[in-house]
Amino acid sequence: MSALDSVPTAVSRPELRAGEMLAEGGEGRVYELVGRPGTLYKAYRRPAQLAPLEALIAWEARLAEAQPELAARVRAATAWPQAVVTQPGAAGGTAAGLLLPRAPRRFAVRHRDGTSRLATLSYLTADPGQRAAAYGLALPAPVSADRIGIVYALARVLEAFQRAAPPVGHGDLSTRNILWSLERGPEVFLLDCDSCERYSPDGEALDSGHRRRAMTPNWDDPATPAGANPTLASDRYSLGLIFLRVVGAAHFPLQRRQRDSELLSIDFAIPPAARRTRSLLDGAVVWSVCARSLSTRDPARRPAAAEWVSALEEVLDGLGAMSAARAVWAAQGGGTPAPSPTRSAEQAADVRVRPVAMSGAGRRWERVRPPGPGLPALPQSTRPAPPAAAPTRTAAPAPLPAPPSIVELARTGLGRGGELWLGAHRATLASLSRAGRRRRATRQVIGCLVLDFALLAVIFYMCAMVAGVLLGI
Template sequence: MAFVPHLLDRPRSSLQLEPVPLNDGGQGVVTRLIGPQDVVYKEYLKSAGTVNGQALADLVEFGAGLPREDRDRLFSSCAWPIARVVEGNRAVGFLMPEVPDDFHDLIAGRPRLVELQFLLFPQKRAWQELRLPNHMGRIQLVRRFAELVDFLHGHQYVIGDISARNLLWSAQEPYKVHILDCDGFRRLGAEPVLKQAHSPDWEDPLEPSTGPDLDTDRYKLAVLIGRVLARNAYVRPGGELPLLAGLPDDLAGRVRSMFARAAGPAGTRPSAREWVRVIEGREWIAVSRPPVRPRPGPDVGRPTRQRSSQPAPSRITERTPFPAPPPVVERQWIAVSPPAPARRPVSEPRPAQPVPQARTTRPSTPVPVPEAVRTSVRGLGGKVVASATYAEQRAEIPAKITDEQIALLLDGLEQAGGVLPVKQAARLIAEPEDRTRLLIGEAKKLLGVDGISVLMLKDGDKMLDLNIALLGEQFLEDEE
């Protein structure tokens, strides 16, 4: 496709960037622009693949075309592209609003992004400073997430990758939510900027061969809601949902019913709007035949563009509900009031946080370190495997991957800057590629101290991504 310039394009050479990046991942490096505008730049890595410049321009156009109030709400809740960055005749990245301060808090003694994953596990020693919401706070948060998905679906945008790492929440009331990696979204029927990623343990078992769609998002939204309200990172529709004790009985019954429906075939899963209504306390009854899964086709009509000279991001101090989106072709519903007891008010003061349980005492006799690892202990992998924290993890978590394979994998990732193709990882540990993916899943559990993941599969399970800095904090800080 020929390159088409866009009104809001910025030349790469015009950017003034801070010297140290904020973050890097499997697809790009994020760096803050110098100045007061609270804007950051994501530059794609060459290993990310071919960038669909037109799809990126469409994302920019959508945000710029919204009325100012709606645009401000979009940018405060999404890391949305506000301008392409170009070099010659190709897009090399984009500008987006920086994540607002509301979505940072002290975690392990440092200000960090407050990711969804902290709602999915009992509070651990490493993040005991984080203020967790009580039951009613969790209800507010899942409603906010459902409202955000409803807003995006109303404009026919497929999110694709809903996971514990790319969703953020504010630790202060009134609770707010934020989503990262919005350049991974695509309009239904259109191509994405890059191949849409997915996170392990969140996959839709019925995802079509053409990739994620609105129905896939509905499945993952149900996973999100179930896991937050159960404080369990592994529940899935179709299985038991052990909700937290203390949730209102009427709400618990409605959530379990909706969660079970999400295991059904395409067209029968609850939409984001249904979840919002059910969490509010209103049941829904279908009065028309459910739709079939949408097939890929021509791009859906875009919202009328209302051009703004500068679509600058802005922060909001208090979140207001998203505007009602345009009608979506799906079920028609009738809202009825359930004959259930009244809910407790959302504003109810939350109870005192329980005292976090102390970390399990490290075993007095650590797991022996293989000689092959011991002789290369100077590398990252050898240091991690020789650490007391790793010995504790190995004693508590059964895993089929060997210590030597863990060390080789970590050394290879360190040398590659934290990102490694799975094919290359398979060669490093001398395993077939399919088995390597399974062993990476084992390594993810073994290296996930206190439920915090440092290892991820991305880009359709083709790339392995390691957060080297976090790995060092989890395994090596106590060794110094």
């Protein structure tokens, strides 16, 4: 009997002992299971239809028989449903939840404060300088082999989804549903696979009509009308978007413009280190693959994940980083080099992506350190306007802050002067105590003596002025 014919594994709810709740979302809650450390229990808020879930479990079992190398990728890189959980006495054909594999511990990041959090894509989709300042994380630089490797790992999982028979689409490849790790080389781990959909060869959803599958805002496919389910081509869009955001380490807010039918011209910044890489030069395959992925004109013609796999291998090779690709193979289902990418004659009519030189040093990110407890936080404060002026004054207040008072100026001036005086004397003492720097030390001593003499003269003069007035001279 093949896996296809076997009844998918089903577990009765009372057989499970749910432990700590790990997450809560719109669909349901995810719990640890007592005595089963690698498995999680996802409890749906409302009973779900059993058949599509069983079909997904069977899909993977069938893939394992037909194309074991693709199934190995799915198994290594996704929380693919393992079994349905049924509630005794519930309506027939419904599932109370699912058993899922737990993401390995390496798909987490540790913040500065020591807390461990799921390594979602959000950590990668902004300037790593910001993430370093905010969370104390050392994340790879934009356009580095690590970042490209993560997208490459994702492309390989989607390739498995798309090459299987029937193909499946994830439909919500968003920040929270894709975890990443660099511990053993670049890896991804896809969550929420129970909302995957199987499709017929011509792209028709096989289990459609029974459930709404929403895409996360900002990670959605703009070719899908509002309220409609994502299509098989939506994952192809997501892959292009994720490439831009993860490899470019930036937001790239595109969808709204695309919904407004704007033609997109995307400038992708390449840092100096990668500027000479041939596979990243203007006209390289990866840019046209990216542009075609993001096109909304004819979603069915968006490139398959397999095209990304070979394009990204070429990029990694160009960067001298095939080791990243080999690390992905070793960690996630094995692999061999993909055929060289072939340049498609097709061009996206509505999207253009071109590499440009990264400009400037980027933004500086500083942490905000508030003052100690009990102190007025900052000098900025506002007293109520004087009563006489308030009722009549409707004009905007002065846009500039009030100039500092003379007392403040004098205080800061004296403070600065004192610091300079102390610094000069310290430097002189340091020079004197160090052998071999006699000439410089002599110069500094003379400088200090002149400075002190001048200061003494000024102080004497001021004292004399005050004393003169007091004594009536």
